[in-house]
Amino acid sequence: MASCDCNMLPRSYSAYQVFDEITAPKPRLRLSWRNLSLHRKPAKWSRSLRSGPALEVIKAEDMGKTQVKDDTSRFTWIQIGPNITEEQKQAISQLPRKMTKRCKAFVKQIICFSPETGNLSDLLAAWVRFMKPRRADWLAVLKQLKLMEHPLYLQVAELALLEESFEANIRDYTKIIHGYGKKMQIQNAENTLLAMKRRGFICDQVTLTVMVVMYSKAGNLKMAEETFEEIKLLGEPLDKRSYGSMVMAYVRAGMLDRGEVLLREMDAQEVYVGSEVYKALLRGYSMNGNSEGAQRVFEAIQFAGITPDARMCALLINAYQMAGQSQKAYTAFENMRKAGLEPSDKCVALILSTCEKENQLNRALEFLIDLERDGFMVGKEASCTLAAWFKRLGVVEEVEHVLREYGLRETYSKIPASQSIAL
Numbered sequence: 001m002a003s004c005d006c007n008m009l010p011r012s013y014s015a016y017q018v019f020d021e022i023t024a025p026k027p028r029l030r031l032s033w034r035n036l037s038l039h040r041k042p043a044k045w046s047r048s049l050r051s052g053p054a055l056e057v058i059k060a061e062d063m064g065k066t067q068v069k070d071d072t073s074r075f076t077w078i079q080i081g082p083n084i085t086e087e088q089k090q091a092i093s094q095l096p097r098k099m100t101k102r103c104k105a106f107v108k109q110i111i112c113f114s115p116e117t118g119n120l121s122d123l124l125a126a127w128v129r130f131m132k133p134r135r136a137d138w139l140a141v142l143k144q145l146k147l148m149e150h151p152l153y154l155q156v157a158e159l160a161l162l163e164e165s166f167e168a169n170i171r172d173y174t175k176i177i178h179g180y181g182k183k184m185q186i187q188n189a190e191n192t193l194l195a196m197k198r199r200g201f202i203c204d205q206v207t208l209t210v211m212v213v214m215y216s217k218a219g220n221l222k223m224a225e226e227t228f229e230e231i232k233l234l235g236e237p238l239d240k241r242s243y244g245s246m247v248m249a250y251v252r253a254g255m256l257d258r259g260e261v262l263l264r265e266m267d268a269q270e271v272y273v274g275s276e277v278y279k280a281l282l283r284g285y286s287m288n289g290n291s292e293g294a295q296r297v298f299e300a301i302q303f304a305g306i307t308p309d310a311r312m313c314a315l316l317i318n319a320y321q322m323a324g325q326s327q328k329a330y331t332a333f334e335n336m337r338k339a340g341l342e343p344s345d346k347c348v349a350l351i352l353s354t355c356e357k358e359n360q361l362n363r364a365l366e367f368l369i370d371l372e373r374d375g376f377m378v379g380k381e382a383s384c385t386l387a388a389w390f391k392r393l394g395v396v397e398e399v400e401h402v403l404r405e406y407g408l409r410e411t412y413s414k415i416p417a418s419q420s421i422a423l
Contacts, residue, residue: 080108088112091148102131103140110145110152120152124159135167154179158192170196174207181214189214205231209242216249224249237269244273248280256284256293263300272304279312286315289322310336310344317350326354343371345379352382356389364389 080092091111095104106127113123127133133141138160145153157176160166173196180189193211197203208231215224228246231238243266250259259281266272278301285293298316301308313336320329333351336343348371355364364386368378378386 080112084112094148095144099140099144100137102127102133103137103144106131106133106141107144110141110150110156113152120155121159124156124163128163128165133165135165138163138166154188161195168199170201170204170207173201174210177207177214178210181210181217184214184218186214186218186220203230205234205236205239205242208234209239209245212242212245212249216245216252219252221249221253221255238271240266240271240273243271244277247273247277251280251284254284256281256288256290259284260293260296263297267300267303272306275301275306278304278306279315282312282315286319286322289319291319291323291325291328294319308336308339308341310341310347313341314344314346314350317347321350321354321357324357326358326360329354343376345381348376348378348382349385352385352389356385361393361395 084092088111092108095107099107109123109127113120131137142153142157142160145156154176157172157179161168161172161176166172173192176192177189180186180192189211193203193207196207208227211227212224212231215221215227224246228242228249231242243262247259247262250256250262263273263278263281278297282294282297282301285291285297294316298308298312301312313332317329317332320326320332329351333343333347336347351367352364355361355367368386371378
């Protein structure tokens with residue numbers, strides 16, 4: 001009569017004990033083929049009986065580490081003990097209490113991982129082999145690593161894509177591409193995109209938009225434009241993120257007019273990007289002293305249903321100031337106050353600079369008096385602008401006398417002494 005010899009682990013033996021506890025030698029059990037069903041595998045073998053080479057587990061307390069060995073690979077499972085660094089202890093102490101044991105054990109190993117202890121892919125393989133993680137476990141681990149800003153986050157995420165239990169989808173690839181893009185690791189991002197295509201996933205608008213953002217920040221306008229054209233070829237309506245990413249690419253490249261063309265294209269389709277995109281385009285025109293372009297963008301902001309804030313108004317005023325259009329600068333300032341916006345110190349300084357450029361000292365004083373009557377106190381930037389102007393005119397004492405008469409001594413006292421009368 002034939003017989004079968006096998007080493008079995010009792011069903012009550014947890015998978016976690018493979019790494020943390022001693023496995024005592026199991027008695028050799030002789031089973032008769034007569035008692036085995038040829039049609040159905042015994043239920044108690046479903047989790048305990050492993051196919052393939054036998055595994056050897058060495059007690060961690062005795063050896064300081066646990067080794068999992070088979071014929072094809074060897075991985076050293078680090079013993080988390082008192083020898084770890086303070087930084088590692090701190091990271092481990094911050095792990096969520098609700099995290100499952102299988103996930104927590106894996107994250108601890110990653111925290112204490114170093115190239116000297118083994119290969120990261122072997123670590124993942126060992127965890128998959130013994131813990132049998134599901135997608136929820138993978139996501140919990142990756143979420144924690146990302147929250148910790150762990151340097152191995154993206155590497156673990158890429159290796160997870162290859163595991164069947166991870167059940168990878170296109171968004172998983174997109175997240176990795178976005179992660180590499182934020183670090184300006186262009187080649188890694190492109191490699192991930194290529195791997196995604198090779199595995200049968202088709203690029204969608206979200207993934208391609210992430211690529212446009214990455215190329216835009218890297219200053220690669222050509223690749224940004226090519227990728228944007230790929231988005232158009234998908235035949236789907238472009239969303240605000242896709243449009244916004246390309247507008248920002250043009251802004252960074254200094255091609256403000258082409259960015260504005262896209263804004264008009266969006267308006268025709270009733271697609272409106274976030275205020276940060278409009279502000280970036282407005283800033284570009286403002287810094288160039290292009291008052292007409294700044295005015296157009298400022299009107300587009302209101303047309304998109306966005307209420308301009310004090311910073312946007314300051315950018316418009318700056319455009320007028322640089323263009324030497326003082327009256328329009330005053331009008332923009334007054335419109336801001338009528339809209340109920342508190343003028344910033346920057347806005348006041350810009351108006352004073354406009355007055356200085358046109359040598360309108362009396363108008364500047366009247367402007368300051370009006371602000372004082374409304375309870376506005378001149379801040380540091382405006383005070384420094386005023387003091388520097390008075391110094392160049394050589395009329396510090398005369399202006400101080402005038403300010404005393406109008407009761408603005410408190411406002412004028414904000415001017416740093418080193419730049420006022422003492423100058």
